[in-house]
Amino acid sequence: MIIRKYIVKNMNEAMTKIKRDMGKDAIIVSQRRIRKPGFLGFFSKKKLEVTAAIDNTKKEEFTSSGVELFKKVMEKQKSIDKTDEKYKNEELSGIYEVAAEKEKQETSSAILNQIEEMKKMIDDVKKITQNTTANKSEIEIKLENSDLIPDLVNNILSNMNLMEENIEDTQKAKKVIQNMVPDYSLKIEGPMVLVGPTGVGKTTTIAKLAGKLALIQRKKVGLITIDTYRIGAVEQLRTYADIMNIPFKVVFSIKEMEEAVHSMENCDIILIDTTGRSSKNTMQISELRAFIEKIPTKNINLVISATTKNKDINTILEGYKELKYNYVIITKLDETTTYGSILNIINISKKPISFITTGQNVPDDLRKINAEEIANLILGECSI
Numbered sequence: 001m002i003i004r005k006y007i008v009k010n011m012n013e014a015m016t017k018i019k020r021d022m023g024k025d026a027i028i029v030s031q032r033r034i035r036k037p038g039f040l041g042f043f044s045k046k047k048l049e050v051t052a053a054i055d056n057t058k059k060e061e062f063t064s065s066g067v068e069l070f071k072k073v074m075e076k077q078k079s080i081d082k083t084d085e086k087y088k089n090e091e092l093s094g095i096y097e098v099a100a101e102k103e104k105q106e107t108s109s110a111i112l113n114q115i116e117e118m119k120k121m122i123d124d125v126k127k128i129t130q131n132t133t134a135n136k137s138e139i140e141i142k143l144e145n146s147d148l149i150p151d152l153v154n155n156i157l158s159n160m161n162l163m164e165e166n167i168e169d170t171q172k173a174k175k176v177i178q179n180m181v182p183d184y185s186l187k188i189e190g191p192m193v194l195v196g197p198t199g200v201g202k203t204t205t206i207a208k209l210a211g212k213l214a215l216i217q218r219k220k221v222g223l224i225t226i227d228t229y230r231i232g233a234v235e236q237l238r239t240y241a242d243i244m245n246i247p248f249k250v251v252f253s254i255k256e257m258e259e260a261v262h263s264m265e266n267c268d269i270i271l272i273d274t275t276g277r278s279s280k281n282t283m284q285i286s287e288l289r290a291f292i293e294k295i296p297t298k299n300i301n302l303v304i305s306a307t308t309k310n311k312d313i314n315t316i317l318e319g320y321k322e323l324k325y326n327y328v329i330i331t332k333l334d335e336t337t338t339y340g341s342i343l344n345i346i347n348i349s350k351k352p353i354s355f356i357t358t359g360q361n362v363p364d365d366l367r368k369i370n371a372e373e374i375a376n377l378i379l380g381e382c383s384i
Ligand SMILES: Nc1nc2c(ncn2[C@@H]2O[C@H](COP(=O)(O)OP(=O)(O)OP(=O)(O)O)[C@@H](O)[C@H]2O)c(=O)[nH]1
Pocket: 197, 198, 199, 200, 201, 202, 203, 204, 205, 227, 230, 233, 274, 275, 276, 277, 331, 332, 333, 334, 335, 357, 358, 359, 360, 365
């Protein structure tokens, strides 16, 4: 009797091999799913182990007393299974070992192929990165590292190319950036409104402005808030008003808005705080517009944090357009190390930056910023 084990991908392969090696009278004794032996086998696909048998001595008996033969085979199989793990069975171990060895070799060469492929891919990626950086000038890399949007980087570079002056690239870039920053003169008088997304620092900025104007510049300042939405928002501003001893009003309705502004007519400056609103919520923005329309001012400031992602800058500036803001205040510049967002904001909003804030200290961490400083920050010539 001949018993053979085959490790194959599927039953079709097994049948072909069995027929070829043992003839058409061979019978399948058992089949089971296995993994390749050894550690690497753990990660390999399962294979099929098929055991086939044929009685070579009494071929003719096979058909007549198939049951007998089957019993014999099963007995043999039992003894094989006992020693199977160690492949000690002489009749089988050879076949099994050959199969295992073949599979081991196949696995190793497959892994080697994969490693080769990965090496090639890494080399390709390296080449691409080297090429892209190699083709870039120092100034281009600097601009990109400042988180400027690619369109602006290209814009700056092409403007630099148009310059005929024989000066260093950094100086050229500085000039181009400075030209992109709109000129403005902001005279703070009358009502000044701050709007913007939640948590950007509107109330803190109002307190800083009030502090600088009332305590340092000795101006008559009044405070109004329409932020009755957030618990504690009114108290936050009232505390500042109390400390600075300046008038403070809370406005609940559009009608009260006009009255409140009117009641502060004797103030040089009226600072108006609003509820933080998501630029995506058009209902809330429209509601806010109804209040702002009652304020006689051309000093509406959109407050935006310097830490805002470039994509969100676009959404915020677009969403707040309805409020017809004239200036932008950039807050939290102390929380970032890249300053491209300043120019990204200017480029999209086309509005001047009235103030920047650089920390939580009231009133110290608030100031103006000029075009030269913006250029220097972007080019890494200075920091906040
Ligand atoms: N690091 C840093 N934190 C700031 C700055 N300005 C404000 N903050 C902090 O940001 C947080 C939110 O400030 P608020 O002034 O309450 O912000 P807001 O825009 O009025 O928030 P809402 O009224 O909820 O929309 C507070 O913890 C402030 O101290 C700044 O320039 N730098």
